[in-house]
Amino acid sequence: MALIPSLPLFPLEVVLFPEEVLPLHIFEPRYRELVHTCLAQDRPFGIVLFTGGEIADVGCMARIRRVLHRYEDGRMDIQVEGFRRFRIRRLMHEHAYLTAEVETLDEPEAEVDNDLRERLITQHLKLLELAGRTVRPTIYQDVNRVSYFIAHNAGLSLGQQLEVLKLPTENERIAYLVEHLGGLLPRIEQVEEVRRKIRSNGHLRDFPPDAGEAER
Secondary structure (H helix, E strand, C coil): CCCEEEEEEEEEECCCCCCCEEEEECCCHHHHHHHHHHHHCCCEEEEEEEEECCCEEEEEEEEEHHHHHHCCCEEEEEEEEEEEEEEEEEEEEECCCEEEEEECCCCCCCCCCHHHHHHHHHHHHHHHHHHCCCCCCHCCCCCCCCCHHHHHCCCCCCCHHHHHHHHCCHHHHHHHHHHHHHHHHHHHHHHHHHHHHHHHCCCCCHHHHHCHHHCC
């Protein structure tokens, strides 16, 4: 754990995880100033969930990987990558944008439960399949912490994503996601089964077909 006396903050209605890459469109003057400062000084900033008029107490530090595009009016498209969690100790109004005194949240060294990890991967592959996505098991091979890799694409609410971000160990995060997907997948499968039956005309024979099916 380390103390950072003044970290620029970018409150967003999003939860950023370590190792996650996120594109951002920067248009407000105060955040243009923030990005210019971070680029000039090669320093990170913090992305923290802002929802319901409140700023979460835990966020994730982000590095600017690339400036994707600069517009003539000063707007920018950038790409950032999350790398370390932090907890806010004190908010400050030193600039046009918020800053905060924060403490970094280190992750204790612990052996990952590989059986539980594989169970989570299997569940996530099933979720992607139900969503109509191409399933590639190899996407998990070079991932350091699979919990962060899966959490942003696991059907979690923002509040649940924040809960995952706050959990201190990989095993705790994996267990949380396994329980979540264990409840979510049967509900999705049930909906898909109803849709399959409707499409097959085995049920609801008078149900009107959609335009695409009617044309076929």
